[in-house]
Amino acid sequence: MNDKISGSDPEAQRRAEKIKAIRRAIHSEAEVAPTTYENRADADSENTRPTEEPKSSSAEDILDELDEAIAVAKAEEERLAAEETAAAEKAAADAEISDIISGLGTPAQEELSEIAESITEDFSEVPSGITEDVMDFTEEPADVTEDNDAGAEEIPVSAAGGLVPEEESAEPEEESLRSDEELSSENEEPGADEDKETTQVFRAVSVAEAVAAAEEAEEEEEAPAEEAPAAEAEKLTAAEEGAPKKKKKKKSFKKRVRGLFPEKGDSVFEIIRKIVFLCSVIAIFVCGYLVLSYYYDLWTSKHKTREIMEIYEIYEDRQPQIIEEKTDEGEVRKRYGGMMDGARKLWDQNHEIVGVISIPDTPVNNPILQAENNEKYLDKKYDLTDNIAGELFLDYRNHFDDVGEDGYLKYPNSDNLVIYGHNMYDDQMFGCLKWYQRNENYYGEHPLIYLSSNYEKYIYKIFAFFILDASDDTETRYDCWNKLDFANEDEFYDFVNEAKKRSLRLNDVDVKYGDPLLTLSTCNTSLAADEERGRLIIMARRLRDGESPKYGTQNSRPNPNIKWPSLYYVARPNEKYDPNGEFVPYGPQKEDGR
Numbered sequence: 001m002n003d004k005i006s007g008s009d010p011e012a013q014r015r016a017e018k019i020k021a022i023r024r025a026i027h028s029e030a031e032v033a034p035t036t037y038e039n040r041a042d043a044d045s046e047n048t049r050p051t052e053e054p055k056s057s058s059a060e061d062i063l064d065e066l067d068e069a070i071a072v073a074k075a076e077e078e079r080l081a082a083e084e085t086a087a088a089e090k091a092a093a094d095a096e097i098s099d100i101i102s103g104l105g106t107p108a109q110e111e112l113s114e115i116a117e118s119i120t121e122d123f124s125e126v127p128s129g130i131t132e133d134v135m136d137f138t139e140e141p142a143d144v145t146e147d148n149d150a151g152a153e154e155i156p157v158s159a160a161g162g163l164v165p166e167e168e169s170a171e172p173e174e175e176s177l178r179s180d181e182e183l184s185s186e187n188e189e190p191g192a193d194e195d196k197e198t199t200q201v202f203r204a205v206s207v208a209e210a211v212a213a214a215e216e217a218e219e220e221e222e223a224p225a226e227e228a229p230a231a232e233a234e235k236l237t238a239a240e241e242g243a244p245k246k247k248k249k250k251k252s253f254k255k256r257v258r259g260l261f262p263e264k265g266d267s268v269f270e271i272i273r274k275i276v277f278l279c280s281v282i283a284i285f286v287c288g289y290l291v292l293s294y295y296y297d298l299w300t301s302k303h304k305t306r307e308i309m310e311i312y313e314i315y316e317d318r319q320p321q322i323i324e325e326k327t328d329e330g331e332v333r334k335r336y337g338g339m340m341d342g343a344r345k346l347w348d349q350n351h352e353i354v355g356v357i358s359i360p361d362t363p364v365n366n367p368i369l370q371a372e373n374n375e376k377y378l379d380k381k382y383d384l385t386d387n388i389a390g391e392l393f394l395d396y397r398n399h400f401d402d403v404g405e406d407g408y409l410k411y412p413n414s415d416n417l418v419i420y421g422h423n424m425y426d427d428q429m430f431g432c433l434k435w436y437q438r439n440e441n442y443y444g445e446h447p448l449i450y451l452s453s454n455y456e457k458y459i460y461k462i463f464a465f466f467i468l469d470a471s472d473d474t475e476t477r478y479d480c481w482n483k484l485d486f487a488n489e490d491e492f493y494d495f496v497n498e499a500k501k502r503s504l505r506l507n508d509v510d511v512k513y514g515d516p517l518l519t520l521s522t523c524n525t526s527l528a529a530d531e532e533r534g535r536l537i538i539m540a541r542r543l544r545d546g547e548s549p550k551y552g553t554q555n556s557r558p559n560p561n562i563k564w565p566s567l568y569y570v571a572r573p574n575e576k577y578d579p580n581g582e583f584v585p586y587g588p589q590k591e592d593g594r
Contacts, residue, residue, distance in 0.1 A: 294388060298426050301389035304381055305428075308346060309365055312356060315341035320455065335407040336455045343454035350382045354400055355453040357392060357419065359446055363427045368419060370394040378422075389428055392421040397484055401453035415485045415492075416517040417451075423523040423536070430522035433536055436465045436504075437526070440558070443505055447553035449518060449540050459549060460518045460540035463509040466502035467526050468535045469565035476565045476577075478502065480537060481521055489513045493587040499539050501563040501583065508552035511586045515541040527567050 251259075260278065262271040321337035339347060346353045346367055358365040369377050369391050377391040394400060395418040399411040421430035435442040449460040468478055478498055486492040496511045517539065524534035543549055561581040569575060 297388040298424065298428065300385075301381065301387050301424075302426070302428055304383070305366055308349060308367060308382065309356075311345050312342040312367070315345060318342070319457075322456065333408060336403050337407065339454045340452070343452070347454060350384075353382060353454075354394055355451060357452075358450045359432075360448065360450070362432045362446055364430070364432060366392045366421075366429065368392050368394050370396060370398070370400075372396055374420065388422075389424055390422055392419055392429060394419055395481065395484070401455050403455055413516065416480075416483055416495075416519055418481045418484065418519045418521060420481075420521050430520060430536075433465075433520060433522050433538055434524065436538060437467070437524070437536060440505070440556075443507070443556050444554055448543075448549055449520075449538075451518060458516075459543040461509055461543055461549065461553065462538060462540040463496075463507060463511055464499040464503035464537075464539045466499065466504055466537055466539075466562075467524055467564065467568070468502075468537055469527060469533050469567045470535050471533045472565045472567065474566040476563065478565075480519055480539070486513075489587070493585070496539075496541075497585040497587075498563075499537075500586065501561075503559055504562060505556045506559050507556040509541075510552065511541050513587060515544070517541050527565070527571075533567065 260274065262274050266274070318341035320340055323335045323337070325333050325335055327333055338344075343353075343355070346356070350369065352369045352371055353367045354370045355368045356366070357368055367382060369382060370393060371377060373396055374393065377393040379386060379388060379390050381387045381389075382391055398414045398417050399409075400413055400417055402410045404410045423429070423434060424431035436446075443462065443465070447462050449462065451458045451460060468480070469476070470479075472478070480495070480499065483495055486495065492513045496517070500506070518541070520538040520540075522536050523532075524536035526536075527534040561578050561583070563577045564575075569577075
């Protein structure tokens, strides 16, 4: 509360200190008098009195002073009603401090005149309405120097430190002077050689502020005793918040990492928690690595394929010279003048590149490789870097324009060329072939396959596409990828008619014995019992000389009696294939009605 009274108004404190300085100066000038034997004796007698220790203002003293200030305020309000008192107070207010200090010595007078002028300027700004407030200056007893002279005028001050009303200040001048001398002698320590002063900060207290302070003090006294611990706790909390907090010692990185693993002294629950946490972190990292690796491989594969095919397309139109010759037996043989320029560029990248395949308006536009087995390019690119997308590759048992150094074919081409590729998520490789199954219009929009060897270009027309079980060993088995050549006409028609029975859509494309066939094979998930076993097969035959490319492909229709693999019927027991259903076969079987 002491801080509240003395520290809330710095401007009032400054003014109060100036008035205090004036009072001390007045006392020091008024008490300067010739020292006589009687004065010295009186001074000695006064000095022999026991000196009382200056009392420090406590909370109770301040409350008492506030009570007295309130009483004085009330008395003054009553006296203000009287016209005589009002006139006297007005006269006192008009009195200038310069009249008080006019009798002082020149040095002190000049100094005090400057102080008085500054005080007069400060108080001239105070509104007239404030004159009714009671000014209360609270101060602690101050030490007065020994050379204070008696008889000087003193501004009346009440016991509470406020301005004394006119009735109280009307005491004889002798009593006022004596009391001031006694106060000076009591506050003076015996034998002190130097003047000591204790300056107390003053603040002007109005009646409203004094009343509010008194009410606050009463409320604090009437508060229950139980609130005291809470108040103390709040103070302690505030002190703790204000005090500098101790910085916690940071653990080193090594200790933090070590804390993730089970340690000696950990409880069973803590050990289990740490193990589960570590397993979860490992699983997250592994899954994240696999996902990122998968998509990175897709991006890399697409980028590399685009680069190499751009090289091929630059030189695609340059065709080598092909000379047809007849043998002594009357057969026609072809002699190739060399590789096509685009194929030569690809062959320079990898000698196992045997051609290029494309399906117009689809992502299929890739080089074809052929190795000594069917596993090499499952997860490698043409530059032999590992990649989950792999490459499109020709069955290692096939012969496809295998030309010798003399320009002639080493071996006749296989009757059925089989090309493998992954069913990638982003439709790379053979990923787009699934749309032949899912979209009924896809076949009519993409019925042709362009296949080029390193020496010649070909076009194939699709006539069937269907689903197979790669591990089927039942009566529905049809491993078309193992039938690369045909011994006779019956074997050929048995093969192509079996494909037609299984085709998801029927069309008007005819197939004749002697037509070179092309089979595309990729993974498929239609057989839900085992996703690893399903295969989607696209089967086409070579375009004949002078034939319209899309003839017979534009009127496709769903097959009403599809022959599925046995694994398909396991999951769908209500569906069955009717071997006696209507069927129009290819070739001579038409005559038998089979």
